[in-house]
Amino acid sequence: MLRVLKPLSGLSPKQHSLGQLQSRYRYRRHPKNDGGGDGVWKTEEKKDGYLQLHKNKGQHLLTNQRILDSIVRKSAIKPADTVLEIGPGTGNLTLKLLEAAQRVVAVELDKRMVEVLQKRVAESGVQDRLTVICKDALKAEFPPFDLVVANIPYGISSPLVAKLVYGARPFRSATLLLQKEFARRLLAKPGDSEFNRLAVNVNLVADVEFVMDVSKREFVPCPKVDSSVVIIRPKAEVPNVDLNEWWAFTKACFCKKNKTLGATFKQKKKVMELLGMSKLAGSNGESKDYISSTDNDDDEGESDEEEFSPSPCSEMGASSFKEKLMGVLKSADFEDKRPSKLSNEELLHLLALFNQAGIYFHDQSKSRNAENESFTVAYS
Incomplete structure (x- = not known):
């Protein structure tokens, strides 16, 4: 049932507190909207006395x-x-x-x-x-x-x-x-x-x-x-981490949050992306979707066998780089672990290991964006 806010008469605003002012209003059904839809608000400013409320907004x-x-x-x-x-x-x-x-x-x-x-x-x-x-x-x-x-x-x-x-x-x-x-x-x-x-x-x-x-x-x-x-x-204290790198890293991990990290980072497309990024020759773009709740962070979506055709030269480099990726994961027993079960401390540790090995998830040649700079000002 749709209702409207209707001011009650007989009270002077000067004689009442804010709490009493709240009680001057009550809700009732709009006479023309009994069947559902958006709500309406009783207000003297509008010609017909009602203010339409839009659910889609x-x-x-x-x-x-x-x-x-x-x-x-x-x-x-x-x-x-x-x-x-x-x-x-x-x-x-x-x-x-x-x-x-x-x-x-x-x-x-x-x-x-x-x-x-x-x-x-x-x-x-x-x-x-x-x-x-x-x-x-x-x-x-x-x-x-x-x-x-x-x-x-x-x-x-x-x-x-x-x-x-x-x-x-x-x-x-x-x-x-x-x-x-x-x-x-x-x-x-x-x-x-x-x-x-x-x-x-x-x-x-x-x-x-x-x-x-x-x-x-x-x-x-x-x-x-x-x-x-x-x-x-x-938090009073936050980790000393490049936020663009962190956002790109978590996006790479949580695109398939229930797959093992070993399976995720063995994919040809992922290997080539990270190879290019680590050479400062590629870019994932400066994604501002850093805390999106709509990422495809489950096991559905992109297939491990998605078509990808690197050149013979890049294929050789990719094979070596893939071994490097797997080496980092195995060095700290992350290969068989799943992102959905890792704490922030574990994820930060893994990112540090990747970076120490020269593996990056964000284009390091690009300057830090405004969000990152603002964060430094606010929490440094």
Whole structure:
């Protein structure tokens, strides 16, 4: 059943706190949308009094006040903090954050949402403590902030987490409401069926803590899946590793996460790619998909027998290089191990062994990209 937020009459904003302002709103069914579809929001700014919410844009508003309070409480906000909120929508969480923090910076792409958000905050009398950035969160430059608290659109979860944990802005923690499946992948440990490249790359620089699950019934409009709240805390110390090299290495390993490393690195195509890279003559490209949760990190997909026809000269070099690859794997008993069961410490050790042997996964002739430089500034 679709519902709309409808302001109740008879209350003066000047006589009530932010918490009481929240209680001025309740939800009811839109009279023209009983059959399903997107949700609608009651607002005086619109000609017909309703604001359409689009599921395909990830516009799902969390309405349960108890859960909103719990998210704010778990975030451990200090009175002097500046909180970054991404995707505030119409302000349900924003009003709660303004009760706890000194300032809230809200990044919202939808101008219609911004109108409602600003009106609600103005009614509370604390508009001077809210900064709204009406831009795409993936493209916007964030001002300084202490922590992140957000119900982010499902569609940008992976690149947004990447922007936060590998970005230039240091922060204390990020409390995020995510799609449940994505959260499980983020929390996965070596040996878990869900363990993947996403977890490996995030765990390199941050710790992830599970907080709670949230039913899809707590949102308007109701999404198809449940959600989970997690807290991401950047690590005080991180490994001294070239991030471009690390991202390329984990991509090579987790393209077939359940195959043994020996089987993966025996493939002709893989051997030739790494041979070219190690000679600084080839390139995998500077992939920015460094924590993608959609990589084909299982045993399906590209065949070991994929057609590949190197020249006779390169065939001779490839044979020697293949022996070199296998030698590194055998030297530390990695040949029969599977990426899905390796810890970050083991993966870092293997990468170091490869590099010491002159085997590289990223084009070393290219300069470090902006993400890498930003990471150095933030965490060095």
